[in-house]
Amino acid sequence: MPEVKIRHARQEDHGPLCRFIEIVDNDFYPPLSMRGNGIEQRVWECLAGKHSYYLIAEGHSAPHDTAGNIIGVIGCSKFWRKENDAYINLMCVHPLQRKKGISRALYQELERDLMNEGIRKLYVCTWSTNDAAMRFYGSNGFIPYCIVKNDRGNRVDTIHYRKTFQS
Numbered sequence: 396m397p398e399v400k401i402r403h404a405r406q407e408d409h410g411p412l413c414r415f416i417e418i419v420d421n422d423f424y425p426p427l428s429m430r431g432n433g434i435e436q437r438v439w440e441c442l443a444g445k446h447s448y449y450l451i452a453e454g455h456s457a458p459h460d461t462a463g464n465i466i467g468v469i470g471c472s473k474f475w476r477k478e479n480d481a482y483i484n485l486m487c488v489h490p491l492q493r494k495k496g497i498s499r500a501l502y503q504e505l506e507r508d509l510m511n512e513g514i515r516k517l518y519v520c521t522w523s524t525n526d527a528a529m530r531f532y533g534s535n536g537f538i539p540y541c542i543v544k545n546d547r548g549n550r551v552d553t554i555h556y557r558k559t560f561q562s
Contacts, residue, residue, distance in 0.1 A: 403451075411465050450501055451467070453465060469501040471517070475518065523554055540555055541554075
């Protein structure tokens with residue numbers, strides 16, 4: 396894995412984080428820019444949310460990138476349905492930095508932090524054509540518990556996963 400620093404996201408990360416999300420936007424289905432109020436509002440709500448918890452991976456990205464040193468991000472809403480659960484609502488890595496262990500490092504730090512705060516269940520969803528995400532969640536102990544057929548388009552299902560942490 397390249398040299399990576401993982402830190403908590405701050406409100407002043409709004410601009411660079413928006414630019415980073417623009418780089419990975421088309422990796423999502425549908426793209427984040429086409430959901431809700433768009434990227435800028437989504438990022439602001441994530442950074443300023445009362446129960447939001449986001450981690451940023453910083454390293455060296457391509458010199459022409461406008462996202463600064465951000466090469467990955469993971470975030471969740473704590474106390475999602477109950478006081479001891481959370482929902483991962485964003486996880487992505489810069490296209491030039493994939494398959495280097497950055498997602499795993501971000502996820503492991505998020506999991507450790509959440510467990511230390513008393514979170515016992517973690518939820519996430521992805522779409523059925525995102526093979527990399529489905530493999531990632533499976534390899535990290537997530538179990539699919541619900542499939543919503545054609546939720547994201549014809550033959551594109553939403554797959555919901557959950558993981559229960561051992562005490």
